[in-house]
Amino acid sequence: MAEAPVSANDLPAALASIVGARHVVTDPAALAPRLIDWRKRYHGAARCLVEPGTADEFARVVAACAAARVPMVPQGGHTGLVGGSTPLPDGASVILSTRRLNRIRELDARNNTMTVEAGCILADLQRAAADADRLFPLSLAAEGTCQIGGNLATNAGGLNVLRYGTAREQVLGLEAVLPDGRLWNGLRRLRKDNTGYDLKQLFIGAEGTLGVITAAVLRLHPRPRETAAAFAAVPDVDAALRLFARVQAATAESCVSFELLPRFGLDLALRHVADTRDPLAERHPWYVLVEVAGGTGDGGLRTALEDALGEAHETGAVLDAALAENAGQRAAFWHLREAIVEAQRHAGASIKHDIAVPVSAVPAFLERAIPAVEAMIPGVRPVPFGHLGDGNLHFNLTQPAEADPEAFLAEWERVNAAVHDIVADFDGSISAEHGIGRMKVGENARFKPAVEIEMMCAIKHSLDPHNLMNPGKVIEP
Numbered sequence: 001m002a003e004a005p006v007s008a009n010d011l012p013a014a015l016a017s018i019v020g021a022r023h024v025v026t027d028p029a030a031l032a033p034r035l036i037d038w039r040k041r042y043h044g045a046a047r048c049l050v051e052p053g054t055a056d057e058f059a060r061v062v063a064a065c066a067a068a069r070v071p072m073v074p075q076g077g078h079t080g081l082v083g084g085s086t087p088l089p090d091g092a093s094v095i096l097s098t099r100r101l102n103r104i105r106e107l108d109a110r111n112n113t114m115t116v117e118a119g120c121i122l123a124d125l126q127r128a129a130a131d132a133d134r135l136f137p138l139s140l141a142a143e144g145t146c147q148i149g150g151n152l153a154t155n156a157g158g159l160n161v162l163r164y165g166t167a168r169e170q171v172l173g174l175e176a177v178l179p180d181g182r183l184w185n186g187l188r189r190l191r192k193d194n195t196g197y198d199l200k201q202l203f204i205g206a207e208g209t210l211g212v213i214t215a216a217v218l219r220l221h222p223r224p225r226e227t228a229a230a231f232a233a234v235p236d237v238d239a240a241l242r243l244f245a246r247v248q249a250a251t252a253e254s255c256v257s258f259e260l261l262p263r264f265g266l267d268l269a270l271r272h273v274a275d276t277r278d279p280l281a282e283r284h285p286w287y288v289l290v291e292v293a294g295g296t297g298d299g300g301l302r303t304a305l306e307d308a309l310g311e312a313h314e315t316g317a318v319l320d321a322a323l324a325e326n327a328g329q330r331a332a333f334w335h336l337r338e339a340i341v342e343a344q345r346h347a348g349a350s351i352k353h354d355i356a357v358p359v360s361a362v363p364a365f366l367e368r369a370i371p372a373v374e375a376m377i378p379g380v381r382p383v384p385f386g387h388l389g390d391g392n393l394h395f396n397l398t399q400p401a402e403a404d405p406e407a408f409l410a411e412w413e414r415v416n417a418a419v420h421d422i423v424a425d426f427d428g429s430i431s432a433e434h435g436i437g438r439m440k441v442g443e444n445a446r447f448k449p450a451v452e453i454e455m456m457c458a459i460k461h462s463l464d465p466h467n468l469m470n471p472g473k474v475i476e477p
């Protein structure tokens with residue numbers, strides 16, 4: 001619907017007439033948490049935050065902002081790690097919140113799909129699928145807060161990518177509001193549809209720069225009847241990959257997670273995070289957390305994992321291992337894995353990377369990257385951990401023990417650049433799952449082929465010629 005243009009100053013009142021005054025937030029105290037990103041690196045300002053309650057309201061709000069030439073910043077759970085949902089400091093933008101778009105419109109168990117609105121909390125969708133005896137596999141530590149719209153906009157990864165793929169692969173159809181306010185209904189529930197460009201993929205991973213996702217049709221999967229998890233010590237990362245191949249061969253498609261943990265990360269977790277316990281008696285240099293899921297519930301999957309670990313032990317690829325005996329032990333393994341993130345905060349400042357290289361290249365990458373950063377900052381303590389089975393590591397660097405945190409963080413960009421250069425040598429990605437946001441716009445442009453940037457700019461310009469949708473993020477058109 002065409003909105004009568006209003007001036008930027010009159011916009012909050014015009015938006016209130018669409019969504020109701022109580023859904024336009026201008027109070028500075030209420031706005032404040034929406035202006036700072038999760039890691040508190042980016043501070044922004046905004047005219048107001050608006051919370052439409054339906055896709056149609058969303059379309060009218062966007063049309064009104066576009067008519068007033070006011071930039072817009074889509075915001076979901078605001079858990080993104082690269083500053084994508086934080087407005088720029090100029091205060092020109094309106095924040096478009098999806099919080100009230102939180103309905104599951106349909107769950108079709110027979111079709112293995114659910115049609116959900118963008119503001120649904122990820123954990124709520126997992127529960128809805130489970131209630132229908134299905135699995136929605138997207139899972140990440142922020143799942144109690146992040147929203148499916150944000151997950152799709154960042155093409156989130158998380159813990160089950162190995163088996164089920166990233167957020168992108170969970171989507172059959174999409175509904176989105178274009179930067180001029182047109183509402184596109186692409187909510188197809190089909191597994192086969194070869195009728196031209198796959199437009200939904202444009203919005204997935206675009207971080208809100210091409211439009212606002214308002215709803216999606218998500219794929220559901222059969223619920224695994226059996227889950228088994230093991231915490232295994234390995235002598236080095238190469239051995240971890242030998243174990244990975246063995247587990248995959250033994251359990252076919254059932255390996256859902258294969259996570260790497262370094263001893264230093266484990267030490268930090270054990271020291272700083274409550275309710276953590278080393279599952280193994282001895283200290284070892286590296287660990288993997290393996291999870292397999294699927295099967296028929298007859299215990300066969302657990303036996304296959306146990307056999308794979310036993311065989312790997314005989315060849316020296318595994319030094320020791322603990323198999324979870326029950327759900328509590330499995331949760332304890334995962335708690336240890338997640339504790340590494342929190343524990344780093346207690347050990348001082350961290351310089352972070354979210355990189356991917358081909359799985360087979362991970363050992364060689366680490367052999368180059370670790371000495372490189374140690375040479376740049378003597379005493380730095382690397383904590384490379386994460387999704388080894390996807391070739392995606394959080395190559396985080398904890399400051400030297402007695403260093404000044406500010407002086408260490410001042411090295412962030414220099415260290416990032418050096419690590420990313422090594423990543424590029426392995427044909428890797430400088431942002432495996434967190435996106436580009438504000439943080440990596442320059443680095444992204446440094447590594448993408450010129451023709452790729454040109455194609456991205458052409459798409460951006462054709463959908464958003466006035467650069468109103470999440471400006472300053474992903475690309476500078």
Ligand SMILES: Cc1cc2nc3c(=O)[nH]c(=O)nc-3n(C[C@H](O)[C@H](O)[C@H](O)COP(=O)(O)OP(=O)(O)OC[C@H]3O[C@@H](n4cnc5c(N)ncnc54)[C@H](O)[C@@H]3O)c2cc1C
Binds near residue numbers: 038074084
């Ligand atoms: C503790 C923690 C653990 C995490 N673990 C992982 C992990 O394992 N894997 C991983 O991939 N990520 C992880 N993340 C980061 C991840 O990107 C987010 O958690 C999540 O996917 C973003 O969802 P959100 O709703 O919070 O989006 P927001 O932070 O609100 O937004 C993220 C981006 O998407 C845009 N956006 C939001 N909603 C929409 C929409 N409806 N339409 C268009 N654009 C939109 C925003 O403008 C912004 O650019 C983690 C974050 C935290 C805090």
